[in-house]
Structures are given as C-alpha cells and as structure tokens.
Amino acid sequence: MAKIYLAKINLVDFSKKFRDGETTPNDIMKILFNGLDRNLSVDDLVDENIFYRLNIVDVNIKKSTVNGRLLKVSKTVEVETLPDEESNLIETNLLKNVVSSVPFSFKTDIQQLAFVQKNDFRKERFLDYFKKLIEEHFPEIGEVDFQLIFDKDELHRKLSRIDKLTLASFILVKPNGIADDLLEDIGNTLIDAEAKEVDLSFKGDRRKPLDKNSSILTELIDYVSNGWGIFKGKGFSEEENKTISIDTSKEVLKTYPVNQENKDSPLFIQNRAFNYDEEE
Incomplete structure (x- = not known):
C-alpha cells in the first residue's frame, strides 16, 4: 500500500x-x-x-x-x-x-x-x-x-528497545520563527552565526552508555521532531542481543x-x- x-x-x-x-x-x-x-x-x-x-x-x-x-x-x-x-x-x-x-x-x-x-x-x-x-x-x-517529518511515538518505541545508547547525533536547522521555546540559545547561535545547520554528537559505550532520558537529549529530540533537523542514534538491545540503529531521515517517518x-x-x-x- x-x-x-x-x-x-x-x-x-x-x-x-x-x-x-x-x-x-x-x-x-x-x-x-x-x-x-x-x-x-x-x-x-x-x-x-x-x-x-x-x-x-x-x-x-x-x-x-x-x-x-x-x-x-x-x-x-x-x-x-x-x-x-x-x-x-x-x-x-x-x-x-x-x-x-x-x-x-x-x-x-x-x-x-x-x-x-x-x-x-x-x-x-x-x-x-x-x-x-x-x-x-x-x-x-x-x-x-x-x-x-518523523513519527515521534514510533521513534520513542524504537528508542525503548535500546538498553545502552552509545551514539546520539543531531543535525539542527534554524527554526521558522520563534514557535519553539526549546533550545532557544542554540537557535539564536545558528542565526547569529549565519549557520545553515549545526551538528551535535554525544558518544558513550556499552560499559558507560548515554542517558537517553537526560534533559538535553529529550529536548533535542523534541526540537527536531518539529521539523527542524535529523536525529541518528545507535545502541545495544540486551533483550534482542543486537545493535539497533535509528535515522529519522530514512525511517520512523510519519x-x-x-x-x-x-x-x-x-x-x-x-x-x-x-x-x-x-x-x-
């Protein structure tokens, strides 16, 4: 279909x-x-x-x-x-x-x-x-x-399968207007620097993984879910015993x-x- x-x-x-x-x-x-x-x-x-x-x-x-x-x-x-x-x-x-x-x-x-x-x-x-x-x-x-635009609920369902998040990478673009209160400082930084976009990456490993529920990652995901960028993640699922990758430009799309x-x-x-x- x-x-x-x-x-x-x-x-x-x-x-x-x-x-x-x-x-x-x-x-x-x-x-x-x-x-x-x-x-x-x-x-x-x-x-x-x-x-x-x-x-x-x-x-x-x-x-x-x-x-x-x-x-x-x-x-x-x-x-x-x-x-x-x-x-x-x-x-x-x-x-x-x-x-x-x-x-x-x-x-x-x-x-x-x-x-x-x-x-x-x-x-x-x-x-x-x-x-x-x-x-x-x-x-x-x-x-x-x-x-x-990706499906935020589908993204979180896929994230929930990851027990140990080892990579969270974001491409952020400047927002249309000031509708997004989240990450206003980053938005202003992009605007003042005349930057088309900014790349942010957070890295961990299986021994010491990222906290996927941290405020910064939560806010960044909310920001790109409004249509202002892309999120890529990678981590390990202990239940499935495999590595899971996410790319919102290609999957979990709305x-x-x-x-x-x-x-x-x-x-x-x-x-x-x-x-x-x-x-x-």
Missing part, C-alpha cells in the same frame, strides 16, 4: 527576521500560496532530457492549501517492443513527453508538504526539485530546505496509508494528511 509522507519547509534566509519580529513565516508562505498557481517548471540538474513542471488542480483559501502534482517529464523515451514471433525483430519506438507525477498537498499556514512518492519518482528527488522550483521562481524567498484508488488524488492527500472531512 502506498504512503503519504510529510515534510516541513525551512525558510533558511528569514530566521533572523522571524526572531527579530521583522516578518512572520505566514507572511513569507503567502508569497508561495499566491504564486504557486502557475505552470512553473525547472530543468533536471543532470539529464537534459528531463524537466519538472507543476500541475495545480486546486487552491483552497479556507484551508491554506495548494494541491496538485509535480510532473517529471522525459522529452523522449526509447521503448523496445517484444520480438516478432516470425522475424525475431525488435523494434524501437520513440515516445515523447513521458510523464511520471507525484501528487501533493502544500498546507502553507503550517509549512507542511504532504505527498505520495512513486517508484520512478522517489521522495528525495521530489523534495529536491520542489526546492529547486521554489528557489528558481521565487528569488525573494531565497534558499529553502525540506525536512521529512506516514499515512493510502489505497490504490486514492494514491494519485491531491485532494485525498489534503484531507488525509491534514485531517479534513471530504465535505469541508
């Missing part, structure tokens, strides 16, 4: 202005809300045969959502036919504008992007080119980044199941990911 993934947009260039009260995340996100309703496109960074284009199907002012698809378009694709039974000849056909699409719902008031990846259009590429599309067509917004019938519907993604009834 397909899954809906969630990602948080990080407005890298505005952190200081948010902190100092010069503008708000909603002010910046309104630019995207009002500007994404166009057939914007960007070229692939490597393959000249591929470009990406937005196909917007719905803009909902009440819900602050922009719903549509990001299309990956191959200008030409060579397709070989099966061998002819009599001649054993294989013919090659040239198809034009072959499209793969990822449906999405972008809820701008909470800065979250929900989407369903495809086998030939994975979540990493989708986020990379959604980022490129914003940066290329909205220079007034500047640099942005996307962080996949997802919602979606059936075959609805996996291409941006409106279904909007309602499922952001908890709306169909009739709303």
Whole structure:
C-alpha cells in the first residue's frame, strides 16, 4: 500500500527576521500560496532530457492549501517492443513527453508538504526539485530546505528497545520563527552565526552508555521532531542481543496509508494528511 509522507519547509534566509519580529513565516508562505498557481517548471540538474513542471488542480483559501502534482517529464523515451514471433525483430519506438507525477498537498499556514512518492519518482528527488522550483521562481524567498517529518511515538518505541545508547547525533536547522521555546540559545547561535545547520554528537559505550532520558537529549529530540533537523542514534538491545540503529531521515517517518484508488488524488492527500472531512 502506498504512503503519504510529510515534510516541513525551512525558510533558511528569514530566521533572523522571524526572531527579530521583522516578518512572520505566514507572511513569507503567502508569497508561495499566491504564486504557486502557475505552470512553473525547472530543468533536471543532470539529464537534459528531463524537466519538472507543476500541475495545480486546486487552491483552497479556507484551508491554506495548494494541491496538485509535480510532473517529471522525459522529452523522449526509447521503448523496445517484444520480438516478432516470425522475424525475431525488435523494434524501437520513440515516445515523447513521458510523464511520471507525484501528487501533493502544500498546507502553507503550517509549512507542511504532504505527498505520495512513486517508484520512478522517489521522495528525495521530489523534495529536491520542489526546492529547486521554489528557489528558481521565487528569488525573494531565497534558499529553502525540506525536512521529512518523523513519527515521534514510533521513534520513542524504537528508542525503548535500546538498553545502552552509545551514539546520539543531531543535525539542527534554524527554526521558522520563534514557535519553539526549546533550545532557544542554540537557535539564536545558528542565526547569529549565519549557520545553515549545526551538528551535535554525544558518544558513550556499552560499559558507560548515554542517558537517553537526560534533559538535553529529550529536548533535542523534541526540537527536531518539529521539523527542524535529523536525529541518528545507535545502541545495544540486551533483550534482542543486537545493535539497533535509528535515522529519522530514512525511517520512523510519519506516514499515512493510502489505497490504490486514492494514491494519485491531491485532494485525498489534503484531507488525509491534514485531517479534513471530504465535505469541508
């Protein structure tokens, strides 16, 4: 069954202005809300045969959502036919504008992007080119980044299996605004240093492991769970007699199941990911 993934947009260039009260995340996100309703496109960074284009199907002012698809378009694709039974000849056909699409719902008031990846259009590429599309067509917004949102409860369930935590590593990014009271000093340090991100690592061993319930680790996990970074951990489970690793950029991700019938519907993604009834 397909899954809906969630990602948080990080407005890298505005952190200081948010902190100092010069503008708000909603002010910046309104630019995207009002500007994404166009057939914007960007070229692939490597393959000249591929470009990406937005196909917007719905803009909902009440819900602050922009719903549509990001299309990956191959200008030409060579397709070989099966061998002819009599001649054993294989013919090659040239198809034009072959499209793969990822449906999405972008809820701008909470800065979250929900989407369903495809086998030939994975979540990493989708986020990379959604980022490129914003940066290329909205220079007034500047640099942005996307962080996949993980399931905090699932993370803690996996952490609970670790009896001896030997590594806790964090990549922290600057928050959008001042909504997060936790680690305000670290957030300010990133902003004042003009740092895009900061790496923090805590190391122990099986003889003297880290205290996974310590206030600093708890607060750091809470911080990144808001969409402001990544957590990686490693430790040993005595019950399972094995090492357990965690990487919130690849696992324990927050997802919602979606059936075959609805996996291409941006409106279904909007309602499922952001908890709306169909009739709303």
